[in-house]
Amino acid sequence: MKLNRKQSRRWLKWGLACLLVLGIFFRFLNLDRKIYWHDEVVTSLRIAGYTGSELIAENFTGQVRSVSDLQKYQQFTPEKKLKDLIRSLAIEDPQHPPLYYIIARFWAQLFGSSVAVNRALVALMSLLIFPGLYWLSMELWSSPRVGYFAMALISVSPIHILYAQEARQYTLGLVMTVFSTVALLRAMRRQTFASWVVYIASVIFGFYTFLFSALVTIGHGLYVGLLENLRWTKTVRAYLISAIVSSLCCLPWVLVVVFNWSAFKAGSSWTTEPISLSDLVGSWLFNSSAIFIDFGIPWNPLYRQIVFPITLILITYTIYYLRRYTPRHVWLLIVLLTTITPLFLIVPDIISGGQRSVSTRYLMPYYLGVQLAISILLSDKFSQKGNTSRIWQGITVGILIFGIISCTVSAQAQVWWHRIVGLNNLQIAQIVNQTEQPLLISPFRGSNTANILALSYLLDPKVKFQLVLDPNIPKIPVGFSDVFLFHPSEGLQIGIEDNYQAEIESVLGSSLLTVEVPEQDK
Numbered sequence: 001m002k003l004n005r006k007q008s009r010r011w012l013k014w015g016l017a018c019l020l021v022l023g024i025f026f027r028f029l030n031l032d033r034k035i036y037w038h039d040e041v042v043t044s045l046r047i048a049g050y051t052g053s054e055l056i057a058e059n060f061t062g063q064v065r066s067v068s069d070l071q072k073y074q075q076f077t078p079e080k081k082l083k084d085l086i087r088s089l090a091i092e093d094p095q096h097p098p099l100y101y102i103i104a105r106f107w108a109q110l111f112g113s114s115v116a117v118n119r120a121l122v123a124l125m126s127l128l129i130f131p132g133l134y135w136l137s138m139e140l141w142s143s144p145r146v147g148y149f150a151m152a153l154i155s156v157s158p159i160h161i162l163y164a165q166e167a168r169q170y171t172l173g174l175v176m177t178v179f180s181t182v183a184l185l186r187a188m189r190r191q192t193f194a195s196w197v198v199y200i201a202s203v204i205f206g207f208y209t210f211l212f213s214a215l216v217t218i219g220h221g222l223y224v225g226l227l228e229n230l231r232w233t234k235t236v237r238a239y240l241i242s243a244i245v246s247s248l249c250c251l252p253w254v255l256v257v258v259f260n261w262s263a264f265k266a267g268s269s270w271t272t273e274p275i276s277l278s279d280l281v282g283s284w285l286f287n288s289s290a291i292f293i294d295f296g297i298p299w300n301p302l303y304r305q306i307v308f309p310i311t312l313i314l315i316t317y318t319i320y321y322l323r324r325y326t327p328r329h330v331w332l333l334i335v336l337l338t339t340i341t342p343l344f345l346i347v348p349d350i351i352s353g354g355q356r357s358v359s360t361r362y363l364m365p366y367y368l369g370v371q372l373a374i375s376i377l378l379s380d381k382f383s384q385k386g387n388t389s390r391i392w393q394g395i396t397v398g399i400l401i402f403g404i405i406s407c408t409v410s411a412q413a414q415v416w417w418h419r420i421v422g423l424n425n426l427q428i429a430q431i432v433n434q435t436e437q438p439l440l441i442s443p444f445r446g447s448n449t450a451n452i453l454a455l456s457y458l459l460d461p462k463v464k465f466q467l468v469l470d471p472n473i474p475k476i477p478v479g480f481s482d483v484f485l486f487h488p489s490e491g492l493q494i495g496i497e498d499n500y501q502a503e504i505e506s507v508l509g510s511s512l513l514t515v516e517v518p519e520q521d522k
Helices: 002-028 038-047 052-059 067-074 082-092 099-111 115-126 129-141 144-155 158-164 170-190 193-207 213-227 234-259 261-267 277-289 301-325 328-352 360-382 387-412 425-433 448-456 490-500
Strands: 064-066 438-443 464-468 482-486 503-508 512-516
Touching (some): 002 158, 002 387, 038 082, 038 099, 038 115, 038 448, 052 448, 064 067, 067 448, 082 099, 082 261, 099 115, 099 170, 115 158, 115 170, 129 144, 129 170, 129 328, 144 360, 144 387, 158 170, 158 360, 158 387, 170 193, 170 213, 170 234, 170 328, 170 360, 193 213, 193 234, 213 234, 213 328, 213 360, 234 261, 277 301, 277 328, 301 328, 301 360, 328 360, 360 387, 425 512, 438 448, 438 490, 448 464, 448 482, 490 503, 490 512
Parallel strands (some): 438 482
Antiparallel strands (some): 064 464, 482 512, 503 512
């Protein structure tokens, strides 16, 4: 029996090593294959130190622009300083603190501004989750085995791979969540001044990475208070002092948000758009299932009838098992980590309407909590004897295999469901690139501005743009073989029809239309 246990540990370590290698491979595989979409384009705009206002004022003039003219706003240049980056975020995107963007700017300064380079930084950041998870498991459970299972699950988790390949701050936010939680547990255990200073630093870094990190800190406060039975103890006092100090350090960006509240509201206006309750619930279930399996077919009936219920049963049983069979300090932390952020998003959606809780990128602490809980469950079940252990071994292997298959499938795709804006940009580019001398006319409105930049990554240099502000109607120049309207406003479409007696036909729904202008009207 002793030899079998040694063999079991050896196989577990070899299996983990293989999964880690596979997870690293998936994080760097085809980094430049998927479309560079709206949000990532905005990242590059901020890194380069430009504002959306500059882009609009200089390009939405009705003059013909080339692909390279637009790409200028995506490239690092020494002329734009770090202060321009911070100003760009502060006045137009205050919901995004500057830490990730500052790091990304120095990265671009060293290695360039290509899609693969921008995403490689996030992929590298995502690797920090592995030592962080192991450390968290040891602080929480003093069990290397739980740490092994946690690293194995996250290494091939489809949702983590997707965001490890996206040039945004959410993966770094997850890393900061892990390390701030580790820092809290360590400070509570050691009760030294230095350990609480480390916790304060981790909270500050987390907040300056992602505003919703504040919800994690609130969960930490509830954890400390409940664990101490709401009594005034040394730990409670130390936590409150830490919370006050870190809040004061975060105050500058809080003031930025307050003073630029209109920009904050405009940047998050999509979260208040109405959505049906059934779609809301369906999104919650899909977001949960994407932790384990993601074939890119969230609304397929078979997927909803099989994957969603199985996921719900697994998570529900895991939370039940955790509550019943683990110490209070373990299950309380994981339950708070799993529930605080979703509740802050779900409750407003139900009460006042909106879709805050639909966004997968906001739910990173929830994913982390679920995977920690399942790691504890699987670790315990593996140590049992008989058929029960074999059943759970089969479940573990199944979860990992589905994760590997999901990552393999998504790695080959150029478009995936989480890149919501511009999902058909690839089709549009293929159509436009096939023409000899194309002109794309498009107006400024909503997310269309950044989507035009995103489309430019897919277009040949021969493609030209004519960008306008409503209600202006451009003077269409001669010499173009094909004229297209890209996401036109109703006013632009009617204006071109009236001014040029043009025939406009849909090529790809309302996203792309072709314009036939009589020769004498050009």
